[in-house]
Every structure is written in structure tokens, then in C-alpha cells.
Amino acid sequence: MSALENIIIAGATGSVGAPILKALLEEPSLNITILTRTGSSAKFPEGIPVKTxxxxxxxxxxxxxxxxxxxxxxxxxxxPVTKDDLALRIIDAAVAAGVKRFIPSEFAANNLDPRARKLVPVFDAKGRMLEYLQKKAYESNGKLTWTSFSCGSWLDWGLNPAKSGNFLGIDVKNRKATVWDSGDSKFTMTTARNTGLAVVRALLKPGETANKQVFLNDFLTSSNEIIASLEKQTGEKWNVERKESKPVMEESRRQFDAGDFNAVYPLIALSFVGDIEVGHNFPKEQKIWNEQLGLPAESFDGVIKEAIELANRG
Incomplete structure (x- = not known):
């Protein structure tokens, strides 16, 4: 397959987009353009073309x-990407423009897994998006290809409250945490930086990654293992509260079904840290691409050390 050199990214400054944009800009063989909307106040790096x-x-x-x-x-x-068919319009536009490769906004669960889709409405919406993309790629007779990325949750992002709002229920600054159910459920975690690098490496290997779900895994861990590392490295016993996920999941789903979109975020978080089988253990069920893409090995304790240092700086 011919090289993919001209890349346009939408959502370049968000939690997902920022580390990906950083990795893209560090690869000199790629020409990067940023897509933005008129109402956005986002600031972009100087010298990068922007289309509005x-x-x-x-x-x-x-x-x-x-x-x-x-x-x-x-x-x-x-x-935004799961409302008003926006994702489908972006795919339709890519087909119309003759784009060779489409990377959808996934970057978490396996959104084709029926267990995840049944539990979390956003996973289902993204699953429909990927199915639509696959259909359009097939209808294009090879003109359009796709690559999706499933990286579980991001450990560095999840322990940074400014970025994730203590998504994992772990408050590093105040040395306290909520453990849901047993706390032993294993789930895939990746770092934001390796996710960004994986996207770049996939673009540089267009033939290998065409029409593939790319599963990443830096760490297979659990809430109890994360807290154990935090306690060991801080030398402190943390205030740990234990709760059951089922009542919260049920109430959050009722709120979502009643029109409260924000209720989806507890559902997403608990799908990782609760004792719920939704396919987040990627090494157990999927091919892991870290080695094939040449991603550097990350240190579990090292990432947690970075989170502690960040919290100590305030």
C-alpha cells in the first residue's frame, strides 16, 4: 500500500488528541493538518496548517x-463524536474526498465486543460507528481502509486528576481511593504516550495495519495492584473505601436512559475497575500489537512514580 504522509486530525487538543498530536509532530515524514470548528477556542502549535x-x-x-x-x-x-451522527458524517466525507485511511475515535474498549456494548451505551455507539466504517471501506473496493485502536484505560491519564477527574477512583494527592467490588479484576492499561506512538507507527506501516483492530497493552493490572504500588512508593497507608459497583451501575444507566449523558462516565469507569466481564483483559482474548509496532516497554511502577511526583508538586 502507498505511504500515508498527509494526515489531518480532529480533536487535536483534547485528552485523547493531545498525546497523539505530539507523537505525530515528532515524526518528520508526516505532514500534519489540524481540523477545528469555528466555535472552538483551542490553541494549536505554530506553523501547523489548520482547516476550519x-x-x-x-x-x-x-x-x-x-x-x-x-x-x-x-x-x-x-x-460530540457519538451524537447527531457526527462520526458517520466524517466517514462519509472521508469517502467522498478519496481518503486512504480512516482512524476512528475509539482508544478505549473493544467496541465490537457485545459485552462492552451491552453495558455502556457509548461503547455501543462507537461499535456502530466502526461497523459503518467497515461497511464503507468494503464498498470502496479497497480505496478506503481503516485502523482502530483499543488501548484500555490510560494509567498516566487516570492518575492525573486535572485530566481525568480521578477516573479510576484513586486520589493520589490526598492518599485515598475507592475500590469497587473485589478490586482484583484485571484490565488493560496503556500510557498516553505509547498510544500516540502506536498511531504513528501504524501510519508508517499502512499495509500491516490496514483494516485491523489494533489492541495495545502496556500493563494488565487491577485497582488493588495500583494502590499497592502507590502505598509502597509513598510509604503511607492509604484511606481505602470499598463499594459495590452494581447499584451505581444500575442507577447510572437509569440516569443515562432518562437523558443525562454525563451518567455514562461512571459506567465507563466501572466497566474497568468493577468485577464485570466486558473484555477489557486484552492479552487474554486479543492479539497485542505493542511488539509489532515497536513500542517501548513502559514501567508500571515508573508511571505510578510520575503520578506521585505530579501530585506532590500540587
């Missing part, structure tokens, strides 16, 4: 923005 579309994200203007691009990379946050 209206807040409506119409297929027409998206198609114009994608013309001449080899790959479209979507790193928009969970809310």
Missing part, C-alpha cells in the same frame, strides 16, 4: 477539508 469548518460539521465542508489528505484521524471526545 462550522460547528455543524456538514459533509460538504468536511469533504473539502479532507481533500488531498491520505488519512483522517478522529480524536474527538466521547460526547
Amino acid at each position: 469548518v462550522s460547528d455543524a460539521y456538514t459533509v460538504k465542508e468536511l469533504t473539502e477539508a479532507f481533500e488531498g489528505q491520505d488519512a483522517v484521524l478522529v480524536a474527538l471526545s466521547t460526547g
Whole structure:
């Protein structure tokens, strides 16, 4: 397959997009363009081309923005990309513009796994997005290809309250944590930096990664293992509260079904840390791409040490 050199990224400054953009800009063989919307106040690195579309994200203007691009990379946050068929319009525009590779906004669960889709509405919405992308790629007779990335949760992001709001229920600064159910459920975690690097390496290997789900795994761990490392490295006994996930999951689902979109975030978090089988143990069920993409080995205790140092700096 021909090289993918011209890359346009949507959502470049968000929690998902920022580490990916950093990795893209560090690869000199890639030409990066940023897609933004009129109503955005985001600031971008100097010297990077920016294409602006209206807040409506119409297929027409998206198609114009994608013309001449080899790959479209979507790193928009969970809310926008799963509402109003935005993801489908972006895919339609990529097809119309003759884009060769499409990377959807996944970067968490295996969104084709029926267990995950049944439990968390956002996983189901992203699963429908990926199915639509696969259909369009098939109908293009090979003109459009895709690569999706499933990296579990991000350990560095999850322990940074400014970025994740203590997504894992672990408050490093105040030395306290909530453990859901047994705390022994194993789930995949990756670092944000290795996720960004994986995207770059996949773009540089277009033939190997065409029409593939790429599963990443830096660490297979549990809440209890994370807290044990935190206690060992801080030399302190933490205040740990134990709760059952089922009542919270049920209430969050009721709230979501009643129209509260924000109720989806506890569902996402608990799908990782609760005793719930949703396929987040990637090494058990999936091919892991870290070695094939040449990703450096990350240190579990090292990432936790970074989180402690960040918390100590305030």
C-alpha cells in the first residue's frame, strides 16, 4: 500500500488528541493538518496548517477539508463524536474526498465486543460507528481502509486528576481511593504516550495495519495492584473505601436512559475497575500489537512514580 504522509486530525487538543498530536509532530515524514470548528477556542502549535469548518460539521465542508489528505484521524471526545451522527458524517466525507485511511475515535474498549456494548451505551455507539466504517471501506473496493485502536484505560491519564477527574477512583494527592467490588479484576492499561506512538507507527506501516483492530497493552493490572504500588512508593497507608459497583451501575444507566449523558462516565469507569466481564483483559482474548509496532516497554511502577511526583508538586 502507498505511504500515508498527509494526515489531518480532529480533536487535536483534547485528552485523547493531545498525546497523539505530539507523537505525530515528532515524526518528520508526516505532514500534519489540524481540523477545528469555528466555535472552538483551542490553541494549536505554530506553523501547523489548520482547516476550519462550522460547528455543524456538514459533509460538504468536511469533504473539502479532507481533500488531498491520505488519512483522517478522529480524536474527538466521547460526547460530540457519538451524537447527531457526527462520526458517520466524517466517514462519509472521508469517502467522498478519496481518503486512504480512516482512524476512528475509539482508544478505549473493544467496541465490537457485545459485552462492552451491552453495558455502556457509548461503547455501543462507537461499535456502530466502526461497523459503518467497515461497511464503507468494503464498498470502496479497497480505496478506503481503516485502523482502530483499543488501548484500555490510560494509567498516566487516570492518575492525573486535572485530566481525568480521578477516573479510576484513586486520589493520589490526598492518599485515598475507592475500590469497587473485589478490586482484583484485571484490565488493560496503556500510557498516553505509547498510544500516540502506536498511531504513528501504524501510519508508517499502512499495509500491516490496514483494516485491523489494533489492541495495545502496556500493563494488565487491577485497582488493588495500583494502590499497592502507590502505598509502597509513598510509604503511607492509604484511606481505602470499598463499594459495590452494581447499584451505581444500575442507577447510572437509569440516569443515562432518562437523558443525562454525563451518567455514562461512571459506567465507563466501572466497566474497568468493577468485577464485570466486558473484555477489557486484552492479552487474554486479543492479539497485542505493542511488539509489532515497536513500542517501548513502559514501567508500571515508573508511571505510578510520575503520578506521585505530579501530585506532590500540587
